[in-house]
Amino acid sequence: MIEQRRLFLELTTAAGLSESDAAMVIAQSQVKELKRKEFLLQPGMQSKHMRFIEHGAMRSYYIDEEGHQHTLQLGIEGWWINDLYSYLTEKPTRMFIQATESTVVTLLPKSLLEDQLLRCPTLSHYFLKKFQKAYVALQERTLDHLGTEAMDRYTQFRQTYPELEQRFPQYIIASYLGITPEFLSQLRSKYRN
């Protein structure tokens, strides 16, 4: 059964673990099923797991003082999703992580994972790269936001993540792009002609 898990595939291919090492990691994991709109994490909670999407789709977002949602991360099967801020600092999160379809996630508890990272350099290297990638993605997104106008951000988003555009409703994509759904709608109608 383990072999059917997408995470098993990820660890044996992308991470380069042996099948037995991968099996050991998976043995420590929990599986969680979520219905559409259910939450995996909510403000005030602490993120104590690394989370891998087996199938389905999720997003992380936070709500500012004026009540506006800002989507920070989108993810579908085969992606990791988390609030690394809370995971790394062990402070309470300000974020929601929510399933946008019915979704299955594998959870690796931080405490157990850290033991395994000490024992398995390959795994450790894999996660180091993941953290770096997360930093890089965040920086890229931040620069993008500061220096690019909404329309360009939208076309760039479509090119970079064509699979995401079909998978998430537009109001979520708008919130990821940092604009209102109404304004995205306007952009789209201009784009068409």
Place this chain on the structure above:
Amino acid sequence: MIEQRRLFLELTTAAGLSESDAAMVIAQSQVKELKRKEFLLQPGMQSKHMRFIEHGAMRSYYIDEEGHQHTLQLGIEGWWINDLYSYLTEKPTRMFIQATESTVVTLLPKSLLEDQLLRCPTLSHYFLKKFQKAYVALQERTLDHLGTEAMDRYTQFRQTYPELEQRFPQYIIASYLGITPEFLSQLRSKYRN
């Protein structure tokens, strides 16, 4: 002489290294002096060092397609400054790192540093925390930017970094806050009354 270096102090106190371990790190380092407006890093270069400000002040920024500057990091003596994106990925940077006063920096070459990280867990832990902090700071800044209006960002900045406000010209602070110098000037005049 080594004992006079601010980095020596940082390593023996904040990082908790022994004096001899700290001395070994320092022995691998270079010192660089910069005049006001001189660059430590420019687009296209690769960031191959960790950089510690001995004294003076620096900022990192990038220039978008329309030619606007966006300041990402400010730093004064006792702070690290770098483009971690380029340092971690070993790709060319998009950023400038510039001295805003005459400044002395200690440079730790990545290749040598990584050997030392392997040998010295205390040092390794110190840098792990630094990377995490950088991620956290970036995330905080990004959220802030998305959800807070300029005036609030400004007052928050003043509270969080009172030492920086006096140290950098306003047009740099404006660019750090993500607004034009003219608009910051307006905000300040409202704030006064």
Place this chain on the structure above:
DNA sequence: TGAATTTCTTAAACTAGTTCAATTTTTAGG
């Protein structure tokens, strides 16, 4: 010290993106 350069301010015209409100279209899931 003093001239040249850099930085800051003010104000008016402007624009990218928001808000509000009402209508239409699409989708979820019993």
Place this chain on the structure above:
DNA sequence: CCTAAAAATTGAACTAGTTTAAGAAATTCA
């Protein structure tokens, strides 16, 4: 398959922040 709920669209009024321009103040360093 049907209906309630969710999502997308349209347009008009609005606002936070930009642009341009020009003068005033502050700072640098020869």
